[in-house]
Amino acid sequence: MSNKNLEIIIATDCGSTTTKAILIEKKGDIYRQTFRGEAPTTVEAPFEDVTKGVLNSITEVEELSGRRILDGERIITPNNGNTGADIYVSTSSAGGGLQMMVAGAVKAMTGESAQRCALGAGAIVMDVLASNDGRADHEKIERIRQLRPDMMLLSGGTDGGTITHVVELAQFLKAADPKPRLGASYKLPVIYAGNNKAHAQIKEILGDRTALIITENLRPALERENLMPARHKIHDIFLEHVMQQAPGYPRLMKMVGAPIMPTPAAVGTMTEKFAKANNFNVLAVDIGGATTDVFSVFSGVFNRTVSANLGMSYSISNVMAEAGLANILRWLPFDVEEQDLRNRLKNKMIRPTTIPQTVEDLQIEHAVAREALRLAFDQHKALAVGLKGVQQERSISDAFDQTSSGQSLINVMKLDYVIGSGGILAHSPRRTQSMMMMIDAYQPEGVTRMAVDSIFMMPHLGVLAQVSEKAALDVFYNDCLVRLGTCLAPKGLGKDGQLILEWEVKTPDGKKLAGELRFGDIVHLPMDAPKARLTARPSKGFDMGAGPGNSFEADIEGGVVGLVLDGRGRPFNISKEPVRRLGDLGKWYKAMGMYPV
């Protein structure tokens, strides 16, 4: 079908618990999301057929919109008047998503490349095996046998290099005789994307025991990563093997007009499209009950990580374990006993669907969310790096600036846009709370625009972008993003009360706003204009993006929160002295109108 004929689109995202459907309609030249419906996902017993939940969610859209989309269990295509849709697309993370195990010869090189490859394809990486991962051989074999992934990605060695390590990994794999998670009678799909010189040996070792697929090396040379061929193979196998084993998916695959994508892969696609269309560096996060996904596009390079055990309900206790109680307590503007906080978080873990009823309880969840976001971001920064093991040419001028290979690509000063999604960010009672949680967790520097995806529409739009980028971007700008506003944060440290920034904002309708920012303060300025021009004059030693002390001009956007001038300095450290800390938090939260007084 040509994109010109796309007027009515129905899209679903089959999550672990809920299947969400949205209807997109072309109004004039613009695509808009008009109705949505949701229903429980029906992958597990007693239904064991994902299409039931899909049909239920679409039925809800039918009821709300008055449009007849279903003819029994079939989607009516193409659209005709008030009947049918031109295309149906879907993503899926039901049944635990795509679970993979990856292996590479050297952990920091091919191991890391393989991990990036699988994560970018939307997988959950259960473990990374490497010849030098510090585990004894029998432990590696035991681990392969214990985990039952959906598929495995085996890499190792550059093209034409030594084959010993990758062949050894293949032998361990054979000895472990791994079984896939779904469909006990099927062979485990193994994608080989390593040294091309080892193809024959790999075939000999794994050809009988596994469903072996050989593709191009994902690290053909130390200084080059080639992740796309293996990523495409992961998607093919996801559709051909994994999806075929999941209850009802063969039927769902017949219903869709474009290939089903794993939910995180679709979110990644949408993040990339948005970044590319605006030439932005973008950070997107989805914080759920069990996991936190982080996506970034910096200088055109896309990365995704998933922090499997950082989340707000099932994994809330793990956030406490990883961050430490002190780091959670530091965000609370009141005292709480350690035992009380521990018990409260554990009680949320064992009863994950409960919600905070009091402001105090809400603040505790917000404190945990900051730490979950921060830790997931740290993990992301550690993986979103340049290639390690690459020789760098240095001139004399570089001699005093010794940077190693594998530097993080994430630079918060160059970050243009942050998009948050997931219950705690999307459904906070006050939007200022969402914005401050992201500011505190990411500590953006300079000028950073922020938004939330209030109903988590990015998966639907990512899969739709395969068919129509325009439709996906139209809906993304107009209906998906809830613009919060812009954070202005001078980088540098000073003394409390010191003038650190003079600023001026001009809106397109000629309105002018101006003021000062002093160190240690937060200034909140409501502004909903979608576009404005900022002139920032930082004081000596403070940087807004043009270097310390240099004036800086930038386009900014307002939103439901407006402008947040963050004068707490960067790097921002909360006082360890309790009275001072409580005073500071009280002052900042009051300035932002964060919580009811």
Place this chain on the structure above:
Amino acid sequence: MAHAYTPGLKVMPCTMLRKKRLLPIPGKVISLMEQKVEALDIVAQTELPGKVFSVNVANRLAVSPEEIEEFMLKREGDAVKKGETIAENKPMIKWFKTVIESPVDGTVESVSALTGQVLLREPPRQLPIKAYVKGKVVEVTPGFGVTIESEGTFIQGIFGIGGETNGEIVMAVASPDEDLTPENIKDTHKGKIVVGGKHASLAAIKRAIELGVNAIVVGGIHDRDLRQLLGYDIGVAVTGTEQLGVTVIVTEGFGAIPMAEYTFKLLASRNGEKASVSGATQIRAGVMRPEIIVPGFPKNVTECKKDQGRGWIEPGDPIRIIREPHFGVIGTVKALPPELTVIGSESRARVLEVELAGGEVIVVPRANIEVLEK
């Protein structure tokens, strides 16, 4: 009549339940269809393949991988004993002789002329699956195991640690709001399921381990004690494999929370009888809660409830509040207003009105209550 769907833990004097007892990998099913089994009977068994160990023969003998075949004394498939020579070189001078011994008992799995590695596999390990509950085999899954049907008292806890165990129920305290202290745990409790009231301290749990108690069932524990006991923080509620020497089942939650009176009385009504308990908890999609199963009827019950509860609440139903600021409070549903209501946190949520014992009525989000099943 207004009603709302709500989760709840099962606390049933008598119900019919089915337990699937399956092997993780195929093996042999021992029990037959319709066979009556006791909790400790083995119903299926399999062999877990042994661990694999690698020996880098090429490195150790300082030869290239393709040469190792000629130095091997054992071939693929050969049985080896720990300490037995599997490869050796043949130097001109005896002093330079290198002998490679097998690090384990087992068989030679593979000899690689590419990597120079020899893989040795330990003998398989027997993995039996017990019936766990007394009952009757009602389904046989060939190669994997059986489904057992049992009729009895069924109580779910909210959280547990430790695996499956069995024993006689013994009430160690007189009321559900009494703490389980170390002094409550006696020598005679060895091998039994000890029921406490409000709270079990670290000292009490340690005392139970010391005396060989099989399981503790109690209203609440402190998270800090759990951390001390395990030596680590439980990050995600996936438990059941802890090897503490005791299984702990918490019926209400973390903190000092009196056990629900109904649960306590029900357990007391089965005092002295044999129970099967499991601490295994998984709070993810496909939730699994710890459980106590006592085969047979309590004395005052004559008929087994076949249904699994209606799954929703109506005015008049007893409920428990499961979140601050009223955590642990028990009351009765008074009304279920349909509209979204702004709660203290300023969120808009579906709520219910709860009447407390003293007649006071409070408003609570529907997400924050649990139905008390009877």
